[in-house]
Amino acid sequence: MKKNDFILIGIILVLAVSFIGYHFLKGKDESAEVVITVDGKAYGTYDLAADQTININGTNTLVIQDGQADMKDADCPDKLCVHQKAISRDGESIICLPNKIVVTIEGGKKSELDAVAK
Ligand SMILES: [Zn+2]
Structure with a gap:
């Protein structure tokens, strides 16, 4: 795997975590x-x-x-x-x-x- 692949995976992970976090917090508000x-x-x-x-x-x-x-x-x-x-x-x-x-x-x-x- 190239270095860029790791960066891409990292970005996807960050997006996934923030997406889940957003929904978790939103769920709490509601x-x-x-x-x-x-x-x-x-x-x-x-x-x-x-x-x-x-x-x-x-x-x-x-x-x-x-x-x-x-x-x-x-x-x-x-x-x-x-x-x-x-x-x-x-x-x-x-x-x-x-x-x-x-x-x-x-x-x-x-x-x-x-x-x-x-
Ligand atoms: Zn009844």
Whole structure:
């Protein structure tokens, strides 16, 4: 290999590292929050980036893991909230009608659809 090849590889490495670093920092800025309301009142706000299990009023269990919030368990009869998909994007929500619980994602990455719409 010639000297120029090493320089080229070096430049590519620097670019790759700064690219990854940029996205890492950007991701931190856009860290989303999980906002829980019960019966229309604020119950709590949680960091979507921190893995945790939240017991809501002893009726619902919300698990935050890998940047997603998922209703794992609930005592409501229909279990519709448990069957809802895990949420991770701004504006997405899980609703438990019988227990009047609403879990919403605020902030963070906008969905592709929003970017096109705006
Ligand atoms: Zn439910």
